[in-house]
Amino acid sequence: MFCFRLHRFALMNTPLYLPVSSRSMASKTQVGFIGLGNMGKPMAKNLLKHGYPVIATDVFPESCKELQELGAQIVDNPAEVADQADRVVTMLPSNPSLSRLLTGYSPNTRIKKVKKGSLLIDSSTIDPAVSKEMAVAAEKMGAVFMDAPVSGGVGAASSGKLTFMVGGVEEEFTAAQELLTCMGANVVYCGAVGTGQAAKICNNMLLAIGMIGTSETMNLGIRLGLDPKLLAKILNMSSGRCWSSDTYNPVPGVMEGVPSGNNYQGGFGTQLMAKDLGLAQTTATNTKTPVPLGSLAHQIYRMMCARGYASKDFSSVFQFLREDEENEGA
Amino acid sequence: MFCFRLHRFALMNTPLYLPVSSRSMASKTQVGFIGLGNMGKPMAKNLLKHGYPVIATDVFPESCKELQELGAQIVDNPAEVADQADRVVTMLPSNPSLSRLLTGYSPNTRIKKVKKGSLLIDSSTIDPAVSKEMAVAAEKMGAVFMDAPVSGGVGAASSGKLTFMVGGVEEEFTAAQELLTCMGANVVYCGAVGTGQAAKICNNMLLAIGMIGTSETMNLGIRLGLDPKLLAKILNMSSGRCWSSDTYNPVPGVMEGVPSGNNYQGGFGTQLMAKDLGLAQTTATNTKTPVPLGSLAHQIYRMMCARGYASKDFSSVFQFLREDEENEGA
Amino acid sequence: MFCFRLHRFALMNTPLYLPVSSRSMASKTQVGFIGLGNMGKPMAKNLLKHGYPVIATDVFPESCKELQELGAQIVDNPAEVADQADRVVTMLPSNPSLSRLLTGYSPNTRIKKVKKGSLLIDSSTIDPAVSKEMAVAAEKMGAVFMDAPVSGGVGAASSGKLTFMVGGVEEEFTAAQELLTCMGANVVYCGAVGTGQAAKICNNMLLAIGMIGTSETMNLGIRLGLDPKLLAKILNMSSGRCWSSDTYNPVPGVMEGVPSGNNYQGGFGTQLMAKDLGLAQTTATNTKTPVPLGSLAHQIYRMMCARGYASKDFSSVFQFLREDEENEGA
Amino acid sequence: MFCFRLHRFALMNTPLYLPVSSRSMASKTQVGFIGLGNMGKPMAKNLLKHGYPVIATDVFPESCKELQELGAQIVDNPAEVADQADRVVTMLPSNPSLSRLLTGYSPNTRIKKVKKGSLLIDSSTIDPAVSKEMAVAAEKMGAVFMDAPVSGGVGAASSGKLTFMVGGVEEEFTAAQELLTCMGANVVYCGAVGTGQAAKICNNMLLAIGMIGTSETMNLGIRLGLDPKLLAKILNMSSGRCWSSDTYNPVPGVMEGVPSGNNYQGGFGTQLMAKDLGLAQTTATNTKTPVPLGSLAHQIYRMMCARGYASKDFSSVFQFLREDEENEGA
CATH class of the missing domain: 3.40.50.720 (NAD(P)-binding Rossmann-like Domain)
Structure with a gap:
């Protein structure tokens, strides 16, 4: 504008x-x-x-x-x-x-x-x-x-x-x-000029990494027998703490008033996150900056768009990564 | 014990x-x-x-x-x-x-x-x-x-x-x-029994993801013209905030009293982090839990061990990812 | 035995x-x-x-x-x-x-x-x-x-x-x-003793990497306007050639007599590949060997198991990665 | 032109x-x-x-x-x-x-x-x-x-x-x-128009994936006790076969007349591969195509440029991934 x-x-x-x-x-x-x-x-x-x-x-x-x-x-x-x-x-x-x-x-x-x-x-x-x-x-x-x-x-x-x-x-x-x-x-x-965009892109890249990381971690902890609320509490008092764990937790039932409690409706859509990560990726490519996790985060949100998550909140990556018991196989 | x-x-x-x-x-x-x-x-x-x-x-x-x-x-x-x-x-x-x-x-x-x-x-x-x-x-x-x-x-x-x-x-x-x-x-x-280990492993996996993510992000922002202290401040008041950005920032000069200010001496060694991530990976494999970022974080710390970073603090991933101007090439 | x-x-x-x-x-x-x-x-x-x-x-x-x-x-x-x-x-x-x-x-x-x-x-x-x-x-x-x-x-x-x-x-x-x-x-x-297993695990890890790589590549080429048969032919006469591109192509219609031509029935199941990749990962972790692509391949097959692909042939990763037009979003 | x-x-x-x-x-x-x-x-x-x-x-x-x-x-x-x-x-x-x-x-x-x-x-x-x-x-x-x-x-x-x-x-x-x-x-x-570029980019992306995959695999096999020549032979008669394993093997001593036998001099430089992978990444981003391995391959070649490999042949990724015994740590 x-x-x-x-x-x-x-x-x-x-x-x-x-x-x-x-x-x-x-x-x-x-x-x-x-x-x-x-x-x-x-x-x-x-x-x-x-x-x-x-x-x-x-x-x-x-x-x-x-x-x-x-x-x-x-x-x-x-x-x-x-x-x-x-x-x-x-x-x-x-x-x-x-x-x-x-x-x-x-x-x-x-x-x-x-x-x-x-x-x-x-x-x-x-x-x-x-x-x-x-x-x-x-x-x-x-x-x-x-x-x-x-x-x-x-x-x-x-x-x-x-x-x-x-x-x-x-x-x-x-x-x-x-x-x-x-x-x-x-x-x-x-x-x-341009640094406003740079700050926005940087923040959203780190946000995406933190959100996927939190989702993987919560999923792993649950599978290892930890109560999700307790795990979130432990992470939030420790060095694993991040915005996605303490303010916007992706696991249903851990927090009130976030999209994970509402079937991932509302919030910040996966396809919007995929777009911002595409910008981050392009910017990193053009400046020859290695962004291995940012790049993989981009790919994961891109795969999610391909699998029906485009309009769900980006915290639905927890759901995407979670094993579907019926499909799990041997 | x-x-x-x-x-x-x-x-x-x-x-x-x-x-x-x-x-x-x-x-x-x-x-x-x-x-x-x-x-x-x-x-x-x-x-x-x-x-x-x-x-x-x-x-x-x-x-x-x-x-x-x-x-x-x-x-x-x-x-x-x-x-x-x-x-x-x-x-x-x-x-x-x-x-x-x-x-x-x-x-x-x-x-x-x-x-x-x-x-x-x-x-x-x-x-x-x-x-x-x-x-x-x-x-x-x-x-x-x-x-x-x-x-x-x-x-x-x-x-x-x-x-x-x-x-x-x-x-x-x-x-x-x-x-x-x-x-x-x-x-x-x-x-x-086992959930103490689970909590530890989960925390350290998310910590590694946050640290590498913060390092990539700070590096990208600096290359896009942002002042590192200002970028850290913006991330820390936004959704990119995490322990590695606000408490243990990996960029020299952004914070006092952390290993990044002391040539990555002291702190938590890269090879110890690689070990914990190996445990996280094995545990995830055995429980069939997808941990794409955790897994890549493991590989990055493993590569760092191979390149002389084994005994440096794990926040030295910022240094590892940063382009060496002399070596950069065309 | x-x-x-x-x-x-x-x-x-x-x-x-x-x-x-x-x-x-x-x-x-x-x-x-x-x-x-x-x-x-x-x-x-x-x-x-x-x-x-x-x-x-x-x-x-x-x-x-x-x-x-x-x-x-x-x-x-x-x-x-x-x-x-x-x-x-x-x-x-x-x-x-x-x-x-x-x-x-x-x-x-x-x-x-x-x-x-x-x-x-x-x-x-x-x-x-x-x-x-x-x-x-x-x-x-x-x-x-x-x-x-x-x-x-x-x-x-x-x-x-x-x-x-x-x-x-x-x-x-x-x-x-x-x-x-x-x-x-x-x-x-x-x-x-053990080297028979080592050879098997190594082969299957490289196979998985080649298959996912071929699937990404074919998908990208198709989206860029290339005919899939022609693209396969070009790859197979060039340095991109691999067993998955020339013998077991994952794109329906490119080859006869492979699972991609039969809705990914038969062949080598995704969950079996995920297991072998889990072995590769564990072995790599224990020997401190960095395997970044092998590790990500493992995660991708693990995610596929979670999304209903467990019993399909492992070449169905092409289908998994392909954007679903209906779900694609903006 | x-x-x-x-x-x-x-x-x-x-x-x-x-x-x-x-x-x-x-x-x-x-x-x-x-x-x-x-x-x-x-x-x-x-x-x-x-x-x-x-x-x-x-x-x-x-x-x-x-x-x-x-x-x-x-x-x-x-x-x-x-x-x-x-x-x-x-x-x-x-x-x-x-x-x-x-x-x-x-x-x-x-x-x-x-x-x-x-x-x-x-x-x-x-x-x-x-x-x-x-x-x-x-x-x-x-x-x-x-x-x-x-x-x-x-x-x-x-x-x-x-x-x-x-x-x-x-x-x-x-x-x-x-x-x-x-x-x-x-x-x-x-x-x-454009499909010539598309074919080139696709081939090089798959080539990079195959090369890194071959390097990881050879490295893992060697650490598991396999003779590198024998491993290459087994892969080349099996489903792991690819151009990088059978024509341009990255392990010194496995083949004659390739850059791996000449300290990775000559051949196709790492920085050129990084550039082509940057193009592949940008093209994939713009067409919303998920390329997880291609994207990680890009990041790995980008990291190599940052660590002094810019002008070495791209098969030097084998050397990059190989643990340096002195630096390995506990």
Whole structure:
């Protein structure tokens, strides 16, 4: 997503990066929003709640309609959003063609022109190398691009409790933060453009490793005669402790209020995890970084997608790995 | 290790498991200790400190001498320990032949006779299936066997801060606890015999997975331009958090007082981790449990042993995975 | 399986290993056979066909009955076989307790006594370390033990086309060969006791790796638009060639007369492969040998057992890895 | 590499794909060659040997000089080659920016114009998706693009014994074949554009899996007491057989004339294999194909690059996995 900054006093010779003072005057002016999916819609709603006029677009008319009823202005395509707003947030699926709003080839989605001095904030999860390309493209148009992927799911998006990991020119962080704090509880500056994506990808890779590891471990312990609640307790007071063991345990009955207690409905889908791990894998390949466990985690989530787990929560890897007694054989 | 209970009033028809009351009277009577290595020696010292007379043995005379000077009685072999003490603690390397004190074939180490009603506590880390065999063998001799492997290294052994994970007959746990609390800060009852080993093995498998995962992740993040301290901070406030990221970070400079800050000296050696993972693998194979990441973690630590990392701390996997700039090639 | 040599002139002071001349005189005397399962039954039949009187036993009466009708003498248990025959072949499932005929604890299966000078040939697939233990046990009884596991399935067993990989004292190989050539087309001497098992395990580990690798590769190629027959042809004329690509291709329609053309019925079952890989893994763990791909292959076949593939041919890994279009998700 | 067809009778309204008859008339007219590295130089020489005038370019002047002395015309950049030749072969390193001759952004390497009706043959190993993009770009310029990656190393390139795997419009295959047969012994038509790359990538992924698998297996067998030559012989007559075991065995002393007999000098470098596996991984990720062993093979070759094996032959994985006795530890 992109976030165009409106600056009323823009002149031909305005320096590319406006001073913070002019930015704070820009508050409560129109914010563009591209991508009103499961995540984007509640995010845009939170901008409305905080008093920002929103101009938005999405390929699905129903998503647009709901936001329109809440007061947003709906336009036909991303280019129109960029025409009118000079702060634009994008939240798009990780489809490569869609995500290349500034550098892609599609005439329907490509934004060829943005206002000079605009701030573009992309909250999609994409390859950090693509973020860098977009930043270069934005700079050529006299705009600023920042990557700001999120952690936290639909619930956090609705309640405005997302965490944003932000990469981009440090001088622009305050401007981005002003908008992002309307939608999230934590806004973390990570460094140069692309580092927001890097932080997101790194976290999710380690999360996947921890989740599969916890599932294998719990399964092994149960088979060795340990009570799962007790095993979780022991791990959580020991060096095996991780988020997947103490906060999101994949074994039904060990914890309340997590997808494992609800037949792995809701939560963070296996196919979304597989996508993020694909990004991690590609990024690691391109930087020649060995990621043996991350790579195997990717393959396991990919196999799960092939075996009917695509839309279950990613903690269902416990179920996937567990022997089916009937099928077990000798 | 075994722990023989002395009960002065033992008669021919004494029930196998004595009531707790008789056990508490048994306190401060002689405790046997077999295995005075890096871990066993400080453990035995802590028993002496708590006022227990100790009768001990080890294959290395020097280890024995040090304990003798502190007041322990030294005997020639395990059988003599078992002859005199009716509570015996064992702490042996995971060499299969050594660990089978009750079921093995070696005439030098095999204990063929224990006092009726003895309590044998084994703190070695071994295959839970072997623990079960030993429990059966002990029962045939009228004794009780419990497995009580530890977490925590030499430092925790010296300061009496070990965690014991105890498996065995629940009625005997109080008796075991009385001794183990002299040597450890936590004594956790895990269930039937073998479950102490199971808990230990499970924890260490998840620990290895978390450590390698953290190392891959930190390495990838650094290559993507993230500051390692900042990345660790982000992971630790997010779902990637684990013990290896927040308590024992493998990247030099991220944390103080961990082996990564000291060229991976000290800590928990790679070859010890490889051994524990070998146990996890064998146990998983025997119970037909899929452990894909645990299995790959085992292979990685095995490869590290082959490449000169055997005696470095297991967090040196970060160093192992990191590209050597000189060797990197095109 | 064990193969006891009858030697009519045995005296108290007979040297342990008889000269070859006495062995050739022993031909056409009774051969013991323990284990009449899918493999053992046709093997024993081939001994009968070659004119050897057979004395056999099995836990399933039906298996025994069929062989009895062909002229074999049936007895109640392994001990009786060992009492009467001095050449005994065993072909048992890889259940550890069953396989330890000479060193196990079970009163029903343990053979405590064999004739002096007997030849025991075990064709079961077991841990080479167990073979070595059995050889030691046999030697103590004045007998000779050889391991002679087979490659080739039920079809090869019926047609006498098995390959035997034989480990044991070289001087005894001729005696073993005499019997094994009745049941197999190739009898290969591998070295000291245990090396027959080693060769079998090594072959099957590489076979599993090749089969999964071929399946991944064919699947990837098909998804990239290649015709599967053409891809197989290209691989088979290039460096990707392996037995699984050129002789037992896992993709339906590429080859005739292989399980992939028959819905993966028949052939070598996934659960049998998982067992052999478990042996390979355990052996590698005990010898501290890194086997990263072998280990992952083991995990994949273990996961397949958990997902309903236990009794399908092991080439069904192609089907397991293939994306199910309906389940694929976004 | 691109191969521009010269057709003397080209008119404004010439159909895009010339009939084969006109192509055969085109023989012995100038052929462009872009990329004169280890592989490209001997390939271009073979074109010269077959009587084709060659117009070539490379970033390294020395490479150019050698070819110039043999009669080739040297020009400054790819665009000049494309200006003059209407059959162009490219053989570039897999650096993404270099390989995107038709679609890239670099002003130094980008070819913006080719002659109408040109034939462009790319023998570099790249992502099949990039080949498809280049085919689209070529078509827009009125030219034809084919991918024709090679198997076989520098030796095969020198002796004209390469294998070409060709993807592209079937009608153009004869024209491509005419040139490629000057440089290779086998020219295989694989299907639509991109399938040449697909076949190459698939073969190399399976090759890597087979090589690591063979190395693990040989290592395990040796540790279990098998003679390596005997083990290789057994595998090669059994179902474990593969190209790496029977033609390019990685164990020193097993075969003559392979890199394992020459301290892993020469052959196919580990870093080149790591690159091809990176392509396979990326392609698998993009097509959502699970490749667990391929993915782990990639990671292992990546780790080897990090540990000093980058320029050794890829069969040195045997050495990498082999335990170093000194370092082995307890």
